Structure formats: structure tokens, C-alpha cells
Amino acid sequence: MRSLERHRDVGAYALGVLDEAEAFRFEDHLMECPQCAAQVTEFGPAARQLMLYRRATPRFVHPMAHPGPRLLDRLLGELAHRHRARRRRFLYGLAASVVLAVAGPGVMVYAGHDEPAARVTAATDPGTGVWARVTTEDGDSGSRMRLEVKDASGPHTCRLVVVGRDGSEQIVSGWSVTAHDTGTTMTTAGSTMHPDEIARYDVRTTDGQRLVSLPPR
Template identity: 45%
Template structure:
């Protein structure tokens, strides 16, 4: 894994496919890179899906389906198109990795879908980082009947105190999604959840604000 861009190995590390030596070197990088810590956490849903798929595979059936060249070409073309049209492309890359691994589509299981089983939930990811402070934030936004279910992961808030995640609507309205307390720059709160009455399509951006209302970081589309 001798590369000037160790960030690219976060997916392989999270999925457990790096060799022992490469995994050791990446862990050294991970200890100093909060953005990779957040990206590695994003793969937890993927590893959970793969583990569940393996458990559901009948005995004697190969859980890995070989994908022909045409599906691979279509998957690559879809990712390239997504990269051109959106800055939030990591989820698409993860979905393609799962397609190539198990030979099927990838969805995030959500609430009950009735007799047909779990319904597919479309989840958007918003991410931003401040190079000057090292602060990184990842927000997941999933559509619900009542509005938007929001997940939040934060690393290296630059100052102690109470912070808030605020959803700002396209119409200028604001809703506080969640608040938390920070003890200092080294404090890393656990993943948090909250909600907003605004629908995902109606959200213009998310902002992390200090207790006095100052904006510490903005996450835009």
C-alpha cells in the first residue's frame, strides 16, 4: 500500500480485504485522519448488508456471483455519471462495490413495507471538512412520512461548548435537528440522530453552529 493517497484504501480496510501489512499501515494513517475515520464508519452499513447476505445464503450455495463484463460496464458508467453530477458520490461507489461482490442491487432497509417486506429507503449523504481546523462532519438524511430522519457524525469540533445541527430550508426557514456538548477539540461524540419536519428536497443546507449562533461548518449540496 505504498501510495501518496492512503485515503483511497478506507473502503478496502473497512471491508476487511487489505492484507495484514497494508492494514497496519492504514491504521497508522487512520489514527491521524478524522475524515477517514468518518468514511470508515460509513461502510458499517455495507458490511452489515454483506454479513446478512452471507447468513441468508443456503448451505452449499456460493454467496459470490460472478458478474459478466456488461453489468460491470454499466455499473462503471453509472458511477462516472454520478461523479459528474454530484459531490456526494461515496454512497454510489459503495453500492457498486456491493453489486460487484454479490451480484445484486444494494438498498438501505428502512421501515416496514407491509406484506412485501422491508421498504427501500433513499438516503442522501452530506459531508464537509474545514482544513484549517480539521473539523469534519457527515450527515445522512432519509425521507420519512413526517419529514427527514437525520444521522450525524462529527470529528474535531474546534472549541468546547454546546453545538447544534441546523437544517436550513430553501425558503430560508430553520429547524434545529439536534444539539450536543463538546469538551474540547479532541472530544469525539458518538453518532447522533435527530429529525426535521422539512423534507429532504426542501433542505438547502445543514449548518453546525456554536451556542452563540456562529456557523462553524456548512454542508451544501
């Protein structure tokens, strides 16, 4: 497959519609293409929304039915809008917490309603040296997450895997790490699991190696 066609497969890979062989070849491509790795991360909310669509499909709809291009376009547009709105709310909340920390305990701020507090967990694996921090917020249909990773053990392609208390797993984000990378990778993701349903967060390579595991807080 030509390089241009590899780029075009990013949506199909993120939505899980490639067969096993094509997915394997595309993951090899991700190792050398930061642009596609970033786009896979951006498709995370869209994949989650399609999963919710499948679960909500009425029984009288044929089980092999697939959403058409127009529905996909509407979903992607709506997800982009929601993603921007949620990011603004997250940043506003972060700014408010900074103001409270600077102002001291004598300042009281009134809010019309209480937002669920974000849960933060961080860990460093002593074997791989990989550090990660996950900030999770509860939502109506699951969890919203922000991941920060420092990983100098590349090159490889990584995934954030959410492991439920019932043993189920969800791949919610993906990215590529170059050799001797000393920077911090940041990405956002979403899961249909609520924070209380999550047993741990795993950062793994695409071949299954666990780089760091984070218990929830």
C-alpha cells in the same frame, strides 16, 4: 439555580419552553454537563412530535392550550418506540448494503417494496477544521438524520441546524464538545422538512458561530 434544578431543566430547554434568560443560563450549564447534552439530543424527536401536534391542533382548541402530562408521557413513550424501530430498520439496511457489496453484482436481493435511498453528505471546514457527515432518510412527515462530527475546536455547545430552501431554519439536535476532543460525536435527529426541501445543514455553536456547512446530495 442549583445544579440539580439545572438537570431538571433539560426537558424544558429541549422543548423550547424556557424563557431567553433561563435558556442562556442552561446553555452555560450544557458546556460542563455531558449528561444533559446527551439528554437534549434524545429529546429532539419529542420536540418535533410536539411541533406536529401544534400544527395539527383543531381551530376550536384555544391557541394557548398545552398538551397535558399524560399526553406528553404517551408521546415520549411512542417516540422512544419509533426511534428504536427506525434505528433497527436503518441498521438492517446498512447490513444489507454490506452483504451486497461483498457478494458482488451477480447477487439479486428481492424486497417487497422499495425504501427511499439514504442521502449522505460530508464536508470539512478549512477555517475551523471541523468535519461532519449527515445521512438523511425521507419519511412520511419529514426527514430522519444521523450526524457524525469530529471537532477539536472546543470547548463549546453545538447545534445541528437544518436550513430550508425557503430560508427557514430548524434546530434539530444539540451536544457539547470538550477541549481538544479528538473523538467522533454521533447523534440522531429529525426534521419536518423533506430532503428535497433542505438547502444545507449547518453545525453551529450556541452563540451562532458556523463550524461547518454541508450542502445536500
